[in-house]
Amino acid sequence: xxxxxxFFPTLGPADRSAAQYxxxxxxxxxxxxxxxxxxxxxxxxxxxxxxxxxxxxxxxLAAASARTRRLRLVTGAVIPAFxxxxxxxxxxxMLDNISRGRLDVGFGRAFLPDEFExxxxxxxESRDRFDENVEAIxxxxxxxxxxxxxxxxxxxxxxxxxxxxxxxxxPILVAAAxxxxxxxxxxRNGYGLLLVPSISSRERVQEMLRLYRAARAExxxxxxxxQIHMSYLAxxxxxxxxxxxxxxxxxxxxxARLVDAVASxxxxxxxxxxxxxxxxxxxxxxxxxxxxxxxxxxxxxxDEVAGQLEAIREWFGDVTVSLQVNSGTTSxxxxxRSLRLFADHVLPRLDTTAPAHA
Amino acid sequence: xxxxxxFFPTLGPADRSAAQYxxxxxxxxxxxxxxxxxxxxxxxxxxxxxxxxxxxxxxxLAAASARTRRLRLVTGAVIPAFxxxxxxxxxxxMLDNISRGRLDVGFGRAFLPDEFExxxxxxxESRDRFDENVEAIxxxxxxxxxxxxxxxxxxxxxxxxxxxxxxxxxPILVAAAxxxxxxxxxxRNGYGLLLVPSISSRERVQEMLRLYRAARAExxxxxxxxQIHMSYLAxxxxxxxxxxxxxxxxxxxxxARLVDAVASxxxxxxxxxxxxxxxxxxxxxxxxxxxxxxxxxxxxxxDEVAGQLEAIREWFGDVTVSLQVNSGTTSxxxxxRSLRLFADHVLPRLDTTAPAHA
Ligand SMILES: [Ca+2]
Ligand SMILES: [Ca+2]
Ligand SMILES: [Ca+2]
Ligand SMILES: [Ca+2]
Ligand SMILES: [Ca+2]
Ligand SMILES: [Ca+2]
Numbered sequence: 001x002x003x004x005x006x007f008f009p010t011l012g013p014a015d016r017s018a019a020q021y022x023x024x025x026x027x028x029x030x031x032x033x034x035x036x037x038x039x040x041x042x043x044x045x046x047x048x049x050x051x052x053x054x055x056x057x058x059x060x061l062a063a064a065s066a067r068t069r070r071l072r073l074v075t076g077a078v079i080p081a082f083x084x085x086x087x088x089x090x091x092x093x094m095l096d097n098i099s100r101g102r103l104d105v106g107f108g109r110a111f112l113p114d115e116f117e118x119x120x121x122x123x124x125e126s127r128d129r130f131d132e133n134v135e136a137i138x139x140x141x142x143x144x145x146x147x148x149x150x151x152x153x154x155x156x157x158x159x160x161x162x163x164x165x166x167x168x169x170x171p172i173l174v175a176a177a178x179x180x181x182x183x184x185x186x187x188r189n190g191y192g193l194l195l196v197p198s199i200s201s202r203e204r205v206q207e208m209l210r211l212y213r214a215a216r217a218e219x220x221x222x223x224x225x226x227q228i229h230m231s232y233l234a235x236x237x238x239x240x241x242x243x244x245x246x247x248x249x250x251x252x253x254x255x256a257r258l259v260d261a262v263a264s265x266x267x268x269x270x271x272x273x274x275x276x277x278x279x280x281x282x283x284x285x286x287x288x289x290x291x292x293x294x295x296x297x298x299x300x301x302x303d304e305v306a307g308q309l310e311a312i313r314e315w316f317g318d319v320t321v322s323l324q325v326n327s328g329t330t331s332x333x334x335x336x337r338s339l340r341l342f343a344d345h346v347l348p349r350l351d352t353t354a355p356a357h358a
Numbered sequence: 359x360x361x362x363x364x365f366f367p368t369l370g371p372a373d374r375s376a377a378q379y380x381x382x383x384x385x386x387x388x389x390x391x392x393x394x395x396x397x398x399x400x401x402x403x404x405x406x407x408x409x410x411x412x413x414x415x416x417x418x419l420a421a422a423s424a425r426t427r428r429l430r431l432v433t434g435a436v437i438p439a440f441x442x443x444x445x446x447x448x449x450x451x452m453l454d455n456i457s458r459g460r461l462d463v464g465f466g467r468a469f470l471p472d473e474f475e476x477x478x479x480x481x482x483e484s485r486d487r488f489d490e491n492v493e494a495i496x497x498x499x500x501x502x503x504x505x506x507x508x509x510x511x512x513x514x515x516x517x518x519x520x521x522x523x524x525x526x527x528x529p530i531l532v533a534a535a536x537x538x539x540x541x542x543x544x545x546r547n548g549y550g551l552l553l554v555p556s557i558s559s560r561e562r563v564q565e566m567l568r569l570y571r572a573a574r575a576e577x578x579x580x581x582x583x584x585q586i587h588m589s590y591l592a593x594x595x596x597x598x599x600x601x602x603x604x605x606x607x608x609x610x611x612x613x614a615r616l617v618d619a620v621a622s623x624x625x626x627x628x629x630x631x632x633x634x635x636x637x638x639x640x641x642x643x644x645x646x647x648x649x650x651x652x653x654x655x656x657x658x659x660x661d662e663v664a665g666q667l668e669a670i671r672e673w674f675g676d677v678t679v680s681l682q683v684n685s686g687t688t689s690x691x692x693x694x695r696s697l698r699l700f701a702d703h704v705l706p707r708l709d710t711t712a713p714a715h716a
Binding site: 012013017018019022026046047048049052053054055056058059060062063064065066067082083084086087090091093094095097098100114117118119120153154155156158159160161162163165 | 370371375376377380384404405406407410411412413414416417418420421422423424425440441442444445448449451452453455456458472475476477478511512513514516517518519520521523
């Protein structure tokens with residue numbers, strides 16, 4: 001297994017200033033680099049305390065690249081539907097060069113109606129736009145004199161500058177929330193996967209992974225490659241009860257902010273998002289203690305969290321895990337303590353850097 | 359006067375790798391911060407060695423912010439027509455927070471037909487799009503629950519996150535190449551100005567400044583405020599002849615790259631860009647020695663360059679000057695030497711940080 005950190009801010013100006021939040025995240029990123037973590041990752045969201053402090057992952061990761069030497073920089077994810085493919089391909093290629101090849105690019109479809117409305121992108125087109133734009137970006141990275149005649153964008157012949165640092169391009173990952181078809185497509189294309197195990201049952205995640213791995217194998221992609229990223233809220237302390245309380249605070253705060261953000265789903269329906277309408281209801285009835293028991297939140301002593309991760313490895317294989325330790329309710333000191341305890345006591349036991357189970 | 363550095367890359371993979379170029383620029387930026395320069399600035403361009411290594415100024419400046427403590431970070435310029443106003447406002451606000459208020463935002467209209475074609479933005483709409491998007495971004499920064507019903511974009515009510523660090527928002531500057539009307543509008547709106555004195559006669563620049571300052575005064579904006587940025591190719595050495603040769607190499611290289619990039623103007627006409635059709639011809643007949651004599655390139659010993667700047671101050675007032683020392687032909691060592699010599703011998707004589715002539 002490999003371990004990194006994920007920043008999914010669930011706060012707004014009433015909670016903590018953005019300047020303070022970024023400063024804390026950059027300090028934690030520097031620390032994670034020193035402590036031997038594998039990656040730093042962050043989201044793209046807008047307007048709401050649910051993610052809204054992170055509207056442009058590349059901007060944050062560019063600052064992070066200048067403060068780190070080894071960490072992989074992961075977009076978790078950028079949203080191709082909201083940025084022109086030339087623009088997105090180009091700034092990611094800049095970051096790949098600035099970091100000398102430390103970039104992994106996760107792409108997401110997005111799911112919040114208010115975001116689609118603001119960008120005037122019909123939510124029903126989200127899958128088609130995702131597919132077209134990811135492919136356009138991949139080809140802008142890989143080819144010169146690219147002539148693109150898609151449904152949503154037409155351009156060229158153009159040669160993107162700068163060319164990516166990694167050959168032929170940075171590793172690509174695709175975010176999948178509930179949709180098994182997204183996992184199959186990612187596998188078929190040889191891309192990695194970004195999953196959110198906290199919002200699905202273990203069985204559903206296992207089914208998604210089965211489909212993903214089968215599609216990879218069927219399409220002839222190296223079963224050893226294709227990173228599978230999973231993000232978890234995490235709180236670790238010598239005192240297990242204290243860690244669990246901190247985990248509860250984070251988890252309930254996260255759920256409340258997600259409920260606010262998805263509230264608009266009450267009045268939106270789209271065939272492209274079957275099941276999302278029930279998201280509000282599902283998140284509202286989330287029970288922290290059940291989440292903890294089902295290993296959807298990592299909280300406890302280093303030993304307890306190591307035990308949780310051993311179960312996760314048994315269920316899902318040698319996946320890449322991102323710890324979410326600074327969402328907005330945590331103090332910097334708590335977040336730093338979690339990262340240090342994990343690095344000292346958990347990482348050495350589980351960081352196999354072995355190839356993923358196929 | 360105030361002095362900073364401007365990165366306008368005029369190189370491609372055949373000249374120098376992008377990773378090496380960014381590394382050199384970030385080292386020069388760190389040095390400029392230590393040496394007491396005022397700002398670092400960079401452009402937005404695509405596809406061609408003329409600027410193409412800098413398709414996203416914010417990505418570069420975010421990395422630069424993490425390596426500096428005092429430098430102002432200046433977009434010179436970002437192009438609102440090529441990025442959705444929500445996206446552009448949001449990532450600039452992130453950078454403003456990450457840098458704790460060190461951001462100055464220059465906006466440009468763009469002028470290369472191939473760029474407009476790639477983004478499928480009609481070049482004839484460039485001024486209307488510029489005006490609408492700059493205003494949308496200013497209001498996203500300044501207001502909550504903004505409802506925007508423009509000609510090109512409609513959104514809201516939305517509240518941008520993060521809010522900018524500077525109140526009510528980062529200083530705004532507007533790029534003007536030849537168009538006096540752009541200067542008047544910038545002055546009326548209380549914005550600063552980004553000028554390229556090398557492509558116009560002294561008299562024309564003086565006329566643009568006169569219109570700008572008069573419009574500012576007429577609209578009641580503080581005549582002491584409103585930065586006027588001017589970028590100059592610069593090469594400084596103890597040996598004046600050596601510096602002039604280095605300046606010649608840079609200048610002729612820059613002109614050749616601009617000719618390539620604007621070649622497509624030979625087949626494009628737009629009422630919105632009167633005079634641009636003659637740009638190729640004008641750039642082709644550029645004579646370096648005449649440019650040097652007219653103080654459109656800064657090259658020579660520290661004394662000689664100080665003399666050039668004294669003339670510039672007499673002509674244009676206490677403007678903010680950006681030195682362009684690393685365009686693609688210069689070695690890192692030459693660029694560093696220019697920055698050091700300027701800081702040691704020229705900056706102390708001319709860095710007045712006095713208010714601009716009104
Ligand atoms: Ca709405
Ligand atoms: Ca204890
Ligand atoms: Ca280890
Ligand atoms: Ca063309
Ligand atoms: Ca000498
Ligand atoms: Ca000084």
